[in-house]
Amino acid sequence: MSDDWPAAGTLLAFRYRLVSRLETGGMAEIWHAQDELLARPVALKLPTGLDRARTDVLQLAWKEARMGARLSHPNIAAVHDYDEAVRPEGSVAPFVVMELLAGETLAARVARAPLSWREAAGIGAAVADALTAAHASGVVHRDVKPGNVMLTPTGIKILDFGISAVAGEPDDDETGATFGTPAYVAPERLDGKPAEPATDVYGLGVLLFEMVTGQPPYPVDTWEELAQARAEGATALPSTLPAAFRELVTRCLADEPDRRPSAAEVGKGLAELAAPDEPEQPAPVVTVTRHRAGAAGPGPGGDERPRSGRKRLVLWSSLVALVVSALALFAALGTSRPNVEAGRSPAASPPPASPPPSAAPSAKATPRTAVSTTAPPSDGGAAPLEADAPPLDADVAQARFRTAVEDGRAEGQIRPDVAVDLLNLLRPLDRGDGRQADEQVAELRRKLDDRIGEGSVDTALAKILRARLADLDQALRSS
Known part of the structure; x- marks a missing residue:
């Protein structure tokens, strides 16, 4: 591409207006563009490898669009369109139109600081879920790495199916252009074996390793460095990490593809690891009944005396209640007659008896408590709102x-x-x-x-x- 093409404002295929360049990589550059037909923002990917044969460039872009379009999953960036633009000198430039995502790549996040193992497990579970869906559709991504995972407001998204392949497809690229990044390439790809889902599981293992340590198990930049690093052995995970996490990552990084778990198995294991620990259950409350010294408890020895004492107490209580009721009735009758003698004050009536402790307060004295939907009933359903309930926070x-x-x-x-x-x-x-x-x-x-x-x-x-x-x-x- 020339220095002045493409540029912001360029209209491609009479539909997509380039707004700003978002990223430039080894094989393509990503633009923020505006779909003027549907009036929506999109991401537009233009290949930069125009030094190769034009048919190769067209084939790769078309293949990426086809692979992405056959996948529909919440954790996979959607592909909207494929088209071709004509450059000023008359040659054809293919491009892929994708979902425009907000957020940052996992690579940018890890560059700031490693993640906790639980955070890594949560992100890895979402990636594994997406890979499981891709594998079920016969697609192998072949380039799983932090730069191709986005952390967005709507969740985790896998990007860039630029070097993906159909499972079982021969790996006949002799140039190495579709091999990906050395630090993330599975060993079988170096041997030219056909595409298989286990390749993505290896990449997921590298992803998990890097999230918790800050670098991949083979931190290299070239193929020569990779060969030497593999001969020396990979870096080990810190022993401070949970054994279950370390064991799962180690299985993903197995050299032999058939020894690696499936993406679905990895996703299940990571989801269990990402789940918060169960809170400890409170100890049961044991009620201990203490008896006064000399009092007979239940069982042998607690014969008739306690029971007869209780009977006497009940009888006395009933008698006292009758006397109190009679006095109250007499007082009420005495105060109901009007006092007509001049110069005399009415007879003082006894004060009203205080209500028992269990008596409910009057409706007037009870403050009205607005019930919000934050207080569910015992069955877990939504609680009804009172008429004057405040808006839910x-x-x-x-x-x-x-x-x-x-x-x-x-x-x-x-x-x-x-x-x-x-x-x-x-x-x-x-x-x-x-x-x-x-x-x-x-x-x-x-x-x-x-x-x-x-x-x-x-x-x-x-x-x-x-x-x-x-x-x-x-x-x-x-x-």
């Missing part, structure tokens, strides 16, 4: 939805990886921009409906989550 509504997901995961009412996915989507909820928050809640609702439809959420929990999400939507609109 957005933070409280968000916390209620999160608690329902976490409780459901602890009770086995929602698949662990689905719970992690919903919590990741909820965590970055942005209320600074009302429209952005509405879009995020809408995306959360779509994902929840999809998961309920596939049976990953128990029916009872699904009802609660939908009610909590409706509360959150109302709270955001009221704030």
